[in-house]
Amino acid sequence: MSSTLTVAFVALAIAALAWGFERYRTRFVRADLLLAGGVAVGLLAVVFAPAVYDQIGSLLDIRKRYVTVSLLGTVALLACVFYLVSIVRANRDRINDLTRSLSLEQANAIKADGGGETIGVVIPAYNEEATIQKVVNSLPETIRGYSVMPIVVSDGSADATASRARSDGVTVVEHHLNQGQGGALQTGFAIAMREEVSIVVTMDGDGQHPSDRLERMVSPIIDDEADYVMGSRHKGTDYSGNSAVRRAGIYVFTRLINLLTKSEVTDCTNGFRAIRGSELPKLTLTEERFSAPELIIEARKNGLRLQEVPITIAERQAGETKKPQLSYAIGLMRTILTTWIR
Numbered sequence: 635m636s637s638t639l640t641v642a643f644v645a646l647a648i649a650a651l652a653w654g655f656e657r658y659r660t661r662f663v664r665a666d667l668l669l670a671g672g673v674a675v676g677l678l679a680v681v682f683a684p685a686v687y688d689q690i691g692s693l694l695d696i697r698k699r700y701v702t703v704s705l706l707g708t709v710a711l712l713a714c715v716f717y718l719v720s721i722v723r724a725n726r727d728r729i730n731d732l733t734r735s736l737s738l739e740q741a742n743a744i745k746a747d748g749g750g751e752t753i754g755v756v757i758p759a760y761n762e763e764a765t766i767q768k769v770v771n772s773l774p775e776t777i778r779g780y781s782v783m784p785i786v787v788s789d790g791s792a793d794a795t796a797s798r799a800r801s802d803g804v805t806v807v808e809h810h811l812n813q814g815q816g817g818a819l820q821t822g823f824a825i826a827m828r829e830e831v832s833i834v835v836t837m838d839g840d841g842q843h844p845s846d847r848l849e850r851m852v853s854p855i856i857d858d859e860a861d862y863v864m865g866s867r868h869k870g871t872d873y874s875g876n877s878a879v880r881r882a883g884i885y886v887f888t889r890l891i892n893l894l895t896k897s898e899v900t901d902c903t904n905g906f907r908a909i910r911g912s913e914l915p916k917l918t919l920t921e922e923r924f925s926a927p928e929l930i931i932e933a934r935k936n937g938l939r940l941q942e943v944p945i946t947i948a949e950r951q952a953g954e955t956k957k958p959q960l961s962y963a964i965g966l967m968r969t970i971l972t973t974w975i976r
Contacts, residue, residue, distance in 0.1 A: 640681050647677040669717060673710060730813055730922065734821050737787070737807045738828075753780045753852060754831035754911070756787065756822030758815050759839030763793040769837075770799050772845040778856055780832060782848075785825050786839070789818040795839070815905070816925030823914055831911045843906040847945045851908040860941035861913050862933040864899060865906035870944030887966050891927055894974045895934040899942060902927055903966070906945055913938055918976075924962075924969040931973045 654670020657663065679686050680703060691702035755773060759766050770784050784804045788796040790812030799806045805825060809818065819836060826834045833852050837843040847865065854860040888902040903926045917932040919925070933940060 643677045643681045647674040650674040650677065665717070669714065673714075676706065676710060729811065730817055733809050733811045733813060734817065734824070737809055737821050738824055751780045752783050752829065752831040753777055753833045753835060753848075754783045754785055754822075754826035754829060755835045755837060755848075756785045756819060756826060757799075757837055757839045758787050758789055758818030758822065759791065759795050759799065760789045760812065760815075760818075761791045761793050761795060762839040763791070763795045763798050765841040766795050766839045767798040767801075769839055769841055769845070770801065770804055774845065774848065777849050777852060780852070780856070783829065783831065785822045787818040787822045789813055789815070814921075814923035814925075816919070816928070817922040819925050820919055823919070826911065827914055833908055834911055834914055835906075835908045837906050842948045844946055844948055847906070850943050850945070851906065854941050854943070855908055855910050859939070861910040861938040862929075862940050863908040864901065864930070864940065864942045865904050865945035866899070866901040866942040867904060867945065867947040868900040869942060871946045873946070873948055883963050883966075887927065887963075887970065890970060891930060894970070895931055897930070897934055897940065899930060899940070901942070902930060904945075904947075906947075909933075910938075921969050921973070924965045927966060927970045928973045931970065 650670045650673040654667045654674075657666035657670070684699065687699050687702045687706070690706070691697065691699060694702065694705075696702045696705070757766070757769065762769075766786065770786065773782055773784055775782055786796070786799040786804060786806045788799065788806065788808045790809045796806055796808050807821060807825070809821065813821070822836070823834060833855050835848060835851060837845075843865070851863050851865060854863050884901065884903050888899060891902050892898060905926060907929070909929075913933075913936070916936045916938075917929065919928060919932065921928045930940075
């Protein structure tokens with residue numbers, strides 16, 4: 635090996651050790667120090683103990699030393715990438731938890747008329763200033779003797795969603811950072827559980843879920859026929875204008891959920907649902923963007939009685955969908971598999 639390469643490898647090893655030492659004395663995370671040490675040892679071995687790579691190569695049936703070094707370097711690089719991704723994810727989770735905690739503190743300052751015979755309607759909304767007021771105002775005051783308590787979670791909206799949602803009897807909280815629909819639902823569920831509501835309903839803030847279907851949604855729970863009721867556009871009517879690709883995707887993911895959970899649902903992505911309030915704490919909810927399949931699978935795993943009712947999905951009243959097709963499909967697949975297996 636040339637002197638230039640020797641100096642380069644030694645310099646990189648020293649830099650790795652310096653990084654690990656600085657990270658450890660700053661954060662005292664042992665994994666940082668071990669990772670840096672492993673990288674440094676690997677680099678120094680290339681210079682001072684190259685025969686080590688020959689032995690590793692013979693075990694892997696690799697004759698060329700540079701191929702062995704390249705392979706191990708690639709593996710080490712991938713390990714570093716995965717480690718950094720885990721750090722980013724952990725930091726993001728901490729930030730999201732802090733954001734939701736601040737929103738819950740905000741909700742604690744709001745006096746709500748919850749408790750007893752109450753239906754909490756959780757409405758996650760992101761930049762829905764054009765429709766949210768109409769959605770909130772369309773909610774009935776009571777359903778079959780249960781009082782209705784709207785809970786609007788403005789999820790990092792950059793418009794007037796929160797201010798337009800506010801009116802007498804409406805609990806409105808804001809996420810200072812966008813958490814995704816799943817994150818907004820978690821905040822809304824926490825408020826609903828604090829208020830000890832009897833039934834929790836979720837519906838979108840874009841006006842696609844007509845409030846005149848609310849009684850149909852909650853009746854199976856009130857009549858003790860179900861614990862989790864899902865609206866189905868396939869059993870009802872769909873005016874949403876979804877593309878053929880999106881409809882096909884929903885069909886495929888619905889069939890997958892039915893296969894994995896021995897269910898018979900027909901619409902796995904519908905956000906119009908009702909859940910018995912006492913069953914809500916049993917559900918482990920971690921997804922921030924793809925909450926619908928997680929809720930269904932968690933409900934099945936915890937023995938909730940599921941039922942579907944036909945509903946009408948109206949045409950979106952304003953704006954455009956915020957769900958890109960490819961990333962949404964990948965996210966749904968990941969959520970289904972990870973929720974099922976955990």
